[in-house]
Amino acid sequence: MAKMEVKTSLLDNMIGVGDMVLLEPLNEETFINNLKKRFDHNEIYTYIGSVVISVNPYRSLPIYSPEKVEDYRNRNFYELSPHIFALSDEAYRSLRDQDKDQCILITGESGAGKTEASKLVMSYVAAVCGKGAEVNQVKEQLLQSNPVLEAFGNAKTVRNDNSSRFGKYMDIEFDFKGDPLGGVISNYLLEKSRVVKQPRGERNFHVFYQLLSGASEELLNKLTLERDFSRYNYLSLDSAKVNGVDDAANFRTVRNAMQIVGFMDHEAESVLEVVAAVLKLGNIEFKPESRVNGLDESKIKDKNELKEICELTGIDQSVLERAFSFRTVEAKQEKVSTTLNVAQAYYARDALAKNLYSRLFSWLVNRINESIKAQTKVRKKVMGVLDIYGFEIFEDNSFEQFIINYCNEKLQQIFIELTLKEEQEEYVREGIEWTHIDYFNNAIICDLIENNTNGILAMLDEECLRPGTVTDETFLEKLNQVCATHQHFESRMSKSSRFLNDTSLPHSCFRIQHYAGKVLYQVEGFVDKNNDLLYRDLSQAMWKAGHTLIKSLFPEGNPAKINLKRPPTAGSQFKASVATLMKNLQTKNPNYIRCIKPNDKKAAHIFSEALVCHQIRYLGLLENVRVRRAGYAFRQAYEPCLERYKMLCKQTWPHWKGPARAGVEVLFNELEIPVEEYSFGRSKIFIRNPRTLFKLEDLRKQRLEDLATLIQKIYRGWKCRTHFLLMRKSQIVIAAWYRRYAQQKRYQQIKSSTLVIQSYIRGWKARKILRELKHRKRCEEAVTTIAAYWHGTQARRELKRLKEEARRKHAVAVIWAYWLGLKVRREYRKFFRANAGKKIYEFTLQRIVQKYFLEMKNKMPSLSPIDKNWPPRPYLFLDSTHKELKRIFHLWRCKKYRDQFTDQQKLIYEEKLEASELFKDKKALYPSSVGQPFQGAYLEINKNPKYKKLKDAIEEKIIIAEVVNKINRANGKSTSRIFLLTNNNLLLADQKSGQIKSEVPLVDVTKVSMSSQNDGFFAVHLKEGSEAASKGDFLFSSDHLIEMATKLYRTTLSQTKQKLNIEISDEFLVQFRQDKVCVKFIQGNQKNGSVPTCKRKNNRLLEVAVP
């Protein structure tokens, strides 16, 4: 839903007055009271016309959220309550839409919130301007330049924990659409004296503490630094830690920001190296050493630190050491070298540290500028943001305060000029007569300071350049002579001085009456600080550094470019840069933010009136209001004015049809506002006195109350009426529904009663009919029953008669049969009893046997000898016959089966039979061999050409040719051998070559031994003393042990007619050469799975592990 556009005004819900221009009466007290009242209600912003006063709340307020940004976006300046966003929006829109370059001038004393304000402005602009990857990168770089500059340029002071110790002006550049393109930063006067010395309770620049707390050990080692702050003379110890500040985390933020801004890694490292070098410079200490000429010369106490600095920066140690001990002055082509005493050496060291740091800072600003500068050449619009130190009045004011206050004078000058100019321009634009405004013009003070001939800065320069002894006192004397008569210059030195008796003015001081108040300056140090002297020997030493960054910071050290002309003094440099700044600002439309610090304690909720009063005075805020109110206090365009006050006049309420100006005229006439109180401009009405405006506001408030009552009245009437109508309508609806319901209920009742009556009558009728029908039916049934009984009686009588007749006939037949039977039995009795039993018995037996055989014929089992089926026995007395028959049948079918065999098969079966006799139930391996056909020649020696020689060597018939494992007698390991059995011999041959290894005639084989288990091991025992037995008995293992043993047995039997002894035992003896070795079979070793393993345990025992 679109946000409803509500016309509001600054004047709505105002706390005090939102715009000081409307303050009545206007004086310091009412001004401060108004600020305080608003501050107490968290309203930290107040306007003076278009100037924003900001009071530092010292706590975070929820007024900078993205929703607030949206609220203030594209709204008129006076539409909402005062806010820095309103000013930012006004500036940005006027830049984008009206093509006017803008500058935002933020002033105020230290800790008043200038830097925060500048960041708020930048973040607001970043939030409302264009979006997109490129634009976002530019924004990010612009925003991230802040943490880098703050790390190097800000420090904790007693006034502010994050005090900017430099002035900053940043131009943000935009394209025609209002998208940011880039920026340029200018820096002013870094407070470099802080590098070497900090007042009590203050710190050095943040970066030193950040580096020591946040750098990794590795980085610290590289920079030869230690984490302990107390190791460094330049870091005052009493306030090294700041509450709520995490230096280590900030270090990471700064490194990250440097990366975003575009610093290369090596650049960032160089920067840190310079920072480290500055820190370490502070640790160089000097001691006096007497020379022959009686003068004291300084010597470096401990050269270690110097050595580390030189290593870090690539400077020749001897060069730097010399630069700390001598000073070369060149005059008229002559070089004069003088030695430095200890104080001078310290001065030189500190000057070097200060210069190194401040030049590094300027280099950083330039480097950032290089990164953030706009990339395109298109015409740019510019918004400048100036965050510069405000007016400073301390107890001891020195050169720095003088310079700063000078800058503020210039800013006040430009403020007056531009405000008046704008005011005047507006009057001309609106066609209103311009009346002269009385105000204090501070141009005269600016002149006192910057006049080229007799200005204070010019005289200071003159003094610095003058030959001869120059001191701060000679400078003051000169000032007294030249400025004695100036209205704003005060001093006691000159005899004619008006202040001879003013004790508040010490002799070594001068006082200037600035536009914001009187400031007393201590003249001590003016000359020195203006000179800003760095001995040439030092700059030359720096230029010779191997470190490229340091070298580039000291271009004047280059001997080729030696320039005897003195470099510009600090004062004149500052004057020039301020002049450039002013020129720049003058071309732009100014927007002011005046920051005020409510208390000295950095605490929230405290509003110290005295402190605020002081600031209001020196910021010239009352002056500001007066200038603004000089002509007319309030102005407003006609449309919003008419919109706001139209309810005060009948003609304009509720709608005015004509032009807005005419409407306002009618309105003002009607209200009888005196004509001198207002003027009609071209587009705006100008109101001279705030009183008039407040009168209008009061009338409006009253009228609004009346209107509210009216609206309330009408609304209440309308509400009651609509309520009544609604009630009436509801009542009708309810009544209608109720009637319907009642009728429905009555109808249901009548209907159900009718049904009950109906059902009673119908029931009664039905029962009547039923009764009649039942009666009729019973009558019919009675007739039938009577008839049935009658027929029954008839039938039974007839049946009785027939039965009687039949019984009689049957009795006759039976008696007759009995009679016949008796006669026959009497006749045949003699034959019957003697033979019938035996005959019947034989006959019956014959019949049964016949039947048995006939049935057996059909029930015969198959001819397979292993078929165990046989039909069951039918009669017990045939039991033996049945068994005999089964035996005969089995023998017969076995014979039949055998008749089929060829001679060869018969031989095989003979062999199998032999094997069964030898091994069945003796050796566990036997059952598995039954199914294997005995092949004998597994190895086809005839066919394999490899064994041709072997084949040729054997003439006899080969019975077994098979590869066996021959067990090595010594260790139990096995080798493959070809095992050959012929009719007369047993041969062993090499498996690969076929060469015969041993030949044993069968007559020499005495015994074969094996275990009873499921393994293939066997020993072949040889006849003692035979030739073959020289090495001992053989021990083999074979997959076909049963077959081989059988064949060996049979062949021996057939050839030698002797039965070969086969021993089956789990422990037997064999003869290996001279030893009798026991072969022992043990069970259960599962190590090698199912393969039996053989191991020679000692010379008496060989163990075979069988699975």
Ligand SMILES: Nc1ncnc2c1ncn2[C@@H]1O[C@H](COP(=O)(O)OP(=O)(O)OP(=O)(O)O)[C@@H](O)[C@H]1O
């Ligand atoms: N609008 C604000 N809201 C909350 N806190 C603020 C605001 N403005 C300033 N502060 C607080 O006040 C402190 C000082 O503000 P800031 O650093 O902006 O002062 P400054 O005017 O820049 O001072 P210096 O001249 O010393 O640089 C901030 O660190 C912050 O804590």
Ligand SMILES: [Mg+2]
């Ligand atoms: Mg600041």
